[in-house]
Amino acid sequence: MAALLRRRTGLTAYILVMGSTGTGKSTFINLASGSDLRVGTGLHSQTATVELSRSFKHKSQRIIMVDTPGFDDTVKSDADVLTTIATYLERLYRKGIRIRGIIYLHRITDNRMGGTALRNLRMFEAICGEPAMASTVVVLNMWDQVQPGVAEARETELRKSDIFFKPTVNAGAQMKPHWGNQDSAAAILDYLVARRPVVLKIQHEMADEHKAIHTTSAGLVLLGDLAAKELKHAEELRRIREERAEARSRKDADEEGGLEDSEKSVEALRRKLAEEQQRLLEATNQASDNHGGFHRKLIMFLRRRLQLGH
Ligand SMILES: Nc1nc2c(ncn2[C@@H]2O[C@H](COP(=O)(O)OP(=O)(O)O)[C@@H](O)[C@H]2O)c(=O)[nH]1
Numbered sequence: 556m557a558a559l560l561r562r563r564t565g566l567t568a569y570i571l572v573m574g575s576t577g578t579g580k581s582t583f584i585n586l587a588s589g590s591d592l593r594v595g596t597g598l599h600s601q602t603a604t605v606e607l608s609r610s611f612k613h614k615s616q617r618i619i620m621v622d623t624p625g626f627d628d629t630v631k632s633d634a635d636v637l638t639t640i641a642t643y644l645e646r647l648y649r650k651g652i653r654i655r656g657i658i659y660l661h662r663i664t665d666n667r668m669g670g671t672a673l674r675n676l677r678m679f680e681a682i683c684g685e686p687a688m689a690s691t692v693v694v695l696n697m698w699d700q701v702q703p704g705v706a707e708a709r710e711t712e713l714r715k716s717d718i719f720f721k722p723t724v725n726a727g728a729q730m731k732p733h734w735g736n737q738d739s740a741a742a743i744l745d746y747l748v749a750r751r752p753v754v755l756k757i758q759h760e761m762a763d764e765h766k767a768i769h770t771t772s773a774g775l776v777l778l779g780d781l782a783a784k785e786l787k788h789a790e791e792l793r794r795i796r797e798e799r800a801e802a803r804s805r806k807d808a809d810e811e812g813g814l815e816d817s818e819k820s821v822e823a824l825r826r827k828l829a830e831e832q833q834r835l836l837e838a839t840n841q842a843s844d845n846h847g848g849f850h851r852k853l854i855m856f857l858r859r860r861l862q863l864g865h
């Protein structure tokens with residue numbers, strides 16, 4: 556039985572699907588696999604956990620697609636999303652199951668790489684690592700939502716620009732359009748199932764190098780991102796406090812009251828950020844002592860600051 560199971564899972568191609576929330580991951584998976592994963596635009600439609608498609612056959616290849624939550628900092632914090640994805644991928648690797656191909660979805664309608672799109676791309680790169688790009692397709696969809704001429708110019712920009720997909724494509728990823736129909740989904744699967752199975756960077760870091768989540772490349776990208784947000788909040792808080800002191804000296808109670816509310820909401824954001832960092836630190840599977848000096852110092856610094864903040 557075990558041998559049969561091993562043979563069967565060995566034959567199944569696991570396709571990992573990543574991208575920001577709302578880029579059409581679940582829709583693509585449903586179309587390709589005949590599954591019934593939740594789709595939508597509201598908060599309720601967001602995938603907060605890793606979900607699997609039903610096991611299906613594409614030509615003679617059995618496939619399971621792995622749907623992942625995006626890094627959007629809404630329903631779940633980014634730290635929780637990373638922990639969810641990393642833990643799932645590590646477990647898969649320990650079971651001996653390898654990822655055959657990766658789909659990174661991006662809407663052609665996104666004319667600017669805003670904060671969320673960029674954060675998702677950086678997290679995707681850090682989780683998967685450069686060697687996995689040879690087994691990756693960057694899928695551009697939602698072509699029906701933009702004018703043809705505009706869409707083509709945008710595709711060129713996405714492909715050629717350093718902050719978009721140029722490094723991804725240079726590392727071996729394909730960039731393919733998806734027209735929202737079965738044929739284009741099938742063409743993408745055709746390409747991916749012919750790839751060699753890969754070990755993702757985060758799987759190697761966690762399972763082979765015994766790194767804690769926050770010291771993996773993806774964990775460090777996230778901590779850097781949280782630190783940048785924190786700096787922004789600190790600056791905002793300083794400005795509000797200055798204005799509040801000024802309002803007080805002018806005896807403008809109305810304005811002071813309004814600024815007090817702003818101060819409270821920025822402080823609440825800072826607390827949320829501190830908690831998120833704390834959770835990432837707690838999601839460790841190893842003591843941090845066996846890591847390099849830089850990591851150790853970073854963690855000590857964060858811990859000290861969290862203690863001060865509470
Ligand atoms: N026009 C168009 N809309 C799409 C396409 N794929 C998904 N959508 C819509 O985009 C929204 C988000 O899709 P969903 O699959 O839930 O995205 P996810 O959050 O990445 O799983 C839904 O309203 C879908 O109907 C597509 O290829 N073309």
Ligand SMILES: [Mg+2]
Nearest residue numbers: 580581593602
């Ligand atoms: Mg989804």
